Amino acid sequence: PAPTFFSQWAYSYLCNGQINPTQLDKNTVADSQLRLLIDQVECSTEQSLQSLTDEILNCGFTGAISVQNKEPIVRAITLHAVLRLQPMLEQLKEGLQLYGLHLLIKQYPEICQPLFVLGGDVKVNAEFVMASIHPQLSEKGTSKHQVELDLVNFIQDLLYESEEGPEHLADEDGPRSITPARFLQWITGQGHVPLLPSEKKDFAVVVKFNHNCEADFGNHSICYPVVSS
Structure with missing residues (x-):
């Protein structure tokens, strides 16, 4: 940055x-x-x-x-x-x-x-992250579409709760808690709002849903996101 x-x-x-x-x-x-x-x-x-x-x-x-x-x-x-x-x-x-x-x-x-010079809109918050996320949803009315909406809503709730009290979301064995900035850092490689107006305007995080992950990764109970930036 x-x-x-x-x-x-x-x-x-x-x-x-x-x-x-x-x-x-x-x-x-x-x-x-x-x-x-x-x-x-x-x-x-x-x-x-x-x-x-x-x-x-x-x-x-x-x-x-x-x-x-x-x-x-x-x-x-x-x-x-x-x-x-x-x-x-x-x-x-x-x-x-x-x-x-x-x-x-x-x-x-x-x-x-x-x-x-530090401005007023450089800090990442939950609103900015959710506005930047562009999920590629399945057809409306399908079970896949409902699962995808539930996941997006979960991410939204998680980020807003982290702003209210990130200490409640910290893993007892982990050194750091989840924050919108750290979430953005993980999925994009940067933990700050783009500084240039042109970059901020075009900033987007495309989310794709893999419903056939068992075929790719075998039997498992927890799905770990695959991130590429």
Whole structure:
């Protein structure tokens, strides 16, 4: 899968080499110590704020340290946290240039953004899996058709129940529980929603039913699906 772990400001920096202040807020700060400092500043009184003087000054704030300046202090801490990552982003840009990817994201920033910035529809859920499944059903009214419908309904119930409480579906002897993402990973080789719109539009899982499996695999009581991707 693509590295969809960049924040919006970091991706914008990769595209144009500039830090956009409008994309920065306290949620931009990933460093746990600086996040704690921001929380302490926001909850501080005039007296407790003075005890944070050294840490605030280390973040580049040059104004008066007072409760009236809480917002400028938080902005200074946020900018300090962002600037610490700038050298790493520069190294990443150099690496992207080796493969011509940096030029590509500069030319098509909106198209490439889903490959770098986490969106709201990347996580696999039961609804997406069931919408992607296209079962090839037998003729209506036949016993085969009813068996196939029962199986599809069972898969649907299984996936929706796994979202409500995957711990209830875990095998006591197994290390992992069933989730829609792991189910999709098993049948397609990928556990995420296709990132490109064209791929997502054409994404489909065709399900064929083998009613003569005993002829193929001999006598058995449990039918194991055959997966090919």
